[in-house]
Amino acid sequence: MSDSELRRQLVEIGASLFDRGFSVGSAGNLSVRTADGFLMTPTNSSLGRLSVDELAELDHRWRHVGGPRPSKEVVMHRAVYETRPEAQAVVHLHSTYVTAVSCLAEDGPTIPALTPYFVMRVGREVPTVPYYRPGSAEVDAELRAAAAQGPAVILANHGSIVAGETLESASNAAEELEVSAQLAFLLRDRQVRPLTEDQIQELLD
Numbered sequence: 001m002s003d004s005e006l007r008r009q010l011v012e013i014g015a016s017l018f019d020r021g022f023s024v025g026s027a028g029n030l031s032v033r034t035a036d037g038f039l040m041t042p043t044n045s046s047l048g049r050l051s052v053d054e055l056a057e058l059d060h061r062w063r064h065v066g067g068p069r070p071s072k073e074v075v076m077h078r079a080v081y082e083t084r085p086e087a088q089a090v091v092h093l094h095s096t097y098v099t100a101v102s103c104l105a106e107d108g109p110t111i112p113a114l115t116p117y118f119v120m121r122v123g124r125e126v127p128t129v130p131y132y133r134p135g136s137a138e139v140d141a142e143l144r145a146a147a148a149q150g151p152a153v154i155l156a157n158h159g160s161i162v163a164g165e166t167l168e169s170a171s172n173a174a175e176e177l178e179v180s181a182q183l184a185f186l187l188r189d190r191q192v193r194p195l196t197e198d199q200i201q202e203l204l205d
C-alpha cells in the first residue's frame, strides 16, 4: 500500500473503532509500518477525529521525523514490532471489557478459548503484562516477552495491544479480543465448555 493509502486506512479504521465504541475520548493509539518507517497517531488525539495530514511520522529507528508529536506509547509499539517481525500494524485500545479483565486480581489466563474465531484471530491464550504507567519505557522487556507468545497482550489495569499483518487484521483481532472478554463476563457464573486441546490444535495447524 502507498503512504497515502496507509494514511487513509489509519484514519478510516480509527473512526470505525471510535464510532463503534471500541475507543472513547482520546484513548488508544494506532501505528502502521511504511516504506520509510512508521505512521502513528498523534499524542492526545481521538481515534474518531484523525486527519490524513496530521499523523506522526517516525523513521526505521523510531525517530520522530515529521507531523505532530507521536503517541506516548512509542516504546510499546516498537516492542511489539521488534518481537513480531510479521507485524505491519499495531492497535492499542482501552475497550471496556478487555480493560475490565485487565483489572481482575487473578493469576493465569483470564479469557478462555471458547470459540474458534478467538483462537484463529487472537490465539489460544492472551498473556498479561503487569501495570506500568502509560508512556513508561519500563514496560519494554515484559511486553517483548508477552508479545513473543502471540499477537495480543493484555496490559494490566490499562487495556490491550494487538499486532497484525495489516491494520485491518490487527483491528479485527482487537475487536475479537474485546468480544471474547465480554463473553467471559457474560458466562462468569455459568459452567462453560471451552474448546478442547484437539479442537484448538486443529485451528492452529
Ligand SMILES: O=C(O)[C@@H](O)C(=O)COP(=O)(O)O
Binding pocket: 026, 027, 028, 029, 041, 042, 043, 044, 045, 070, 071, 072, 073, 092, 134, 135
Ligand atoms: O493510556 C494512555 O494514556 C495511552 O496509552 C493512550 O491510550 C493514549 O495516549 P496517546 O496516544 O499518547 O494519546
Ligand SMILES: [Zn+2]
Binding pocket: 027, 028, 092, 093, 094, 134, 158, 159
Ligand atoms: Zn492506553
